[in-house]
Amino acid sequence: MxxxxxxxxxxxxxxxxxxxxxxxxxxxxxxxxxxxxxxxxxxxxxxxxxxxxxxxxxxxxxxxxxxxxxxxxxxxxxxxxxxxxxxxxxxxxxxxxxxxxxxxxxxxxxxxxxxxxxxxxxxxxxxxxxxxxxxxxxxxxxxxxxxxxxxxxxxxxxxxxxxxxxxxxxxxxxxxxxxxxxxxxxxxxxxxxxxxxxxxxxxxxxxxxxxxxxxxxxxxxxxxxxxxKKEQELRNEIAAAKKQQENLNRLIKSVIEEEIRLAEAESKKSGSRTTTTSASKVPLTPEGAAISTSFAGNRGKIPWPVESGFISKRYGTYPHPTLKGITETNDGVDIQTNRDEPVRSVFDGVVTKITTVPGMGGTVIIRHGDFYTMYSRLKTVSVKSGQQVKTKSIIGTVNTDKNGVSELHFQTWKGLEVMDPSIWLSKK
Structure with a gap:
């Protein structure tokens, strides 16, 4: 077929x-x-x-x-x-x-x-x-x-x-x-x-x-x-800021040295065991040592002391933004933020000092084991000395200066050694 x-x-x-x-x-x-x-x-x-x-x-x-x-x-x-x-x-x-x-x-x-x-x-x-x-x-x-x-x-x-x-x-x-x-x-x-x-x-x-x-x-x-055109006014502001920075450094060093002295005296009196690190020389209880370890382990992850804002003055020495040949030095960071912005503790700790520094307003120092954080230019303070605080606990509100700038000054220390706060803060 x-x-x-x-x-x-x-x-x-x-x-x-x-x-x-x-x-x-x-x-x-x-x-x-x-x-x-x-x-x-x-x-x-x-x-x-x-x-x-x-x-x-x-x-x-x-x-x-x-x-x-x-x-x-x-x-x-x-x-x-x-x-x-x-x-x-x-x-x-x-x-x-x-x-x-x-x-x-x-x-x-x-x-x-x-x-x-x-x-x-x-x-x-x-x-x-x-x-x-x-x-x-x-x-x-x-x-x-x-x-x-x-x-x-x-x-x-x-x-x-x-x-x-x-x-x-x-x-x-x-x-x-x-x-x-x-x-x-x-x-x-x-x-x-x-x-x-x-x-x-x-x-x-x-x-x-x-x-x-x-x-x-x-x-x-x-x-x-x-x-x-405001060169002289700016030079006066730089000189005043330098003096304020020196006052802050003396304050926190005196607070840390006093804590070291009292801790050593208490240790000798009670015969209790404390530990220190070679860098800080701050005597620590076991609880304090644990907080220090936790703080150190959170490098680059610690929350900002304010919710909103940006670093307006970084840590270190650098040229002035408008004046040629003039440098500025900062032992912390300045964070420009909103008016009356709440200021927060960046980690668990104990409030060790509340005071007022000329030109810097209210100042709070918090201890985290052998680490310390300092918060300046506060308009109000809502904590007491010796108070236990948690991460992001409100400690006060930021101050606004005569120029309308709301700015927080923030420092971190390990013992008597000042550190760059930006290496600890989380990225934005």
Whole structure:
């Protein structure tokens, strides 16, 4: 017989093998595409978090700047707030640049996916056309029913029926596969269009941010120019700050030395065991030693003494922001914050000293084993000497000076050794 001579045509028919190969390739493309998409999603999530954090900081700086300029303009406090806002906006523009690059990668990935799907769809159409053509050639001039019922044996009848069913099933699968690829292609094209629109939106936002950045730079330059004209006033402020710093250092050293003396005397009197470290020389009870170990183990993780704010004067010696040839020295950090901002203990400890230092307002010293933290420029104090405090316990509120600047002075010590507080505080 000229038509469907035997069932062996199923094994030899190239369509079935090409369909199987296509299925394997299609699955492989899907598997290879998935990890790349997953990585892009992780990058996107990380970038969105970074943008949200910077936007939150920008809102903080806006609030602090408005409070600072409400009372008096052209002050160092205003310049510091503008500088922080300028740095944050530069970082934010950087995240927008990275977001554009990420979108470009997403667009490229989507375009590759579209090209692959278009190629797959074309292959499927060609395979389907070949299948229809082969079916037509094999069935030319013969009715299917005649072909089936002309079988010479029941086995041949069964095999011909099974073959026709398989052939019909494969045609259905082919059509379903083409429909699936067509739907995926449509979805990818919609996704591509969305990514291109998103890119345009980000680029427009970036242009707006750069305009605001230029205005901030002009504001910064104007502030520096006006502050330079106040040279003598600034020199007097530097001299006063130096004297205040010396008074603070004498205060905390005297407190620590007195505690060492009393602890040693108590130890001799009671015969109890105490320990010291070679660096601090502070006698410690077992409980105090445990707190010291815990404090040391939380380096870089300790919460800030205020919820909102930024470091306006860092630890160490550095050039004055506007006066050439003048340097400033700070044994702690100054944190510019909001008016009446609550001040918190940064760790579990005991309040060892409450006093007022000329020019620095209320001052509280808290002991954490052989570590000490000092909080100055307090408007109010809400703890008592000898009181046990926990991490983030409120100890007072920050003071606002005559220029409208709300700023906390914060120090950390280990025994009689002053340390850089920023190495202990968590990152913002």
């Amino acid at each position: 000229r038509l469907y001579p035997s069932l062996i045509i199923i094994d030899k028919h190239p369509f079935f093998w090409r369909l199987a190969i296509f299925g394997i390739l299609f699955f492989g493309l899907t598997v290879m595409h998935a990890p790349a998409q997953s990585q892009l999603k992780r990058s996107r999530a990380q970038l969105e978090k970074e943008k949200a954090d910077i936007q939150k900081r920008l809102r903080e700086f806006d609030t602090i700047l408005k409070q600072t300029t409400a009372q008096k303009s052209n002050t160092l406090g205003e310049l510091k707030a503008v500088n922080q806002k300028l740095d944050a906006r530069i970082k934010y523009i950087g995240t927008l640049n990275r977001e554009v690059l990420l979108i470009n990668r997403e667009i490229s990935s989507t375009e590759k996916s579209i090209n692959a799907l278009e190629k797959d769809l074309e292959n499927l159409k060609q395979e389907y056309a070949a299948m229809i053509y082969t079916s037509y050639k094999l069935n030319q001039g013969v009715n299917v029913l005649v072909f089936v019922f002309s079988s010479s044996t029941f086995k041949q009848f069964y095999l011909r029926m099974r073959y026709l069913k398989q052939y019909a099933d494969e045609r259905k699968k082919q059509v379903a596969q083409m429909e699936k690829v067509t739907e995926e292609l449509s979805a990818e094209r919609s996704l591509l269009e969305g990514k291109r629109l998103e890119k345009e939106r980000i680029l427009a936002q970036e242009r707006t941010e750069k305009e605001q950045l230029d205005r901030l730079k002009s504001e910064q330059q104007g502030l520096v120019s006006n502050l330079t």
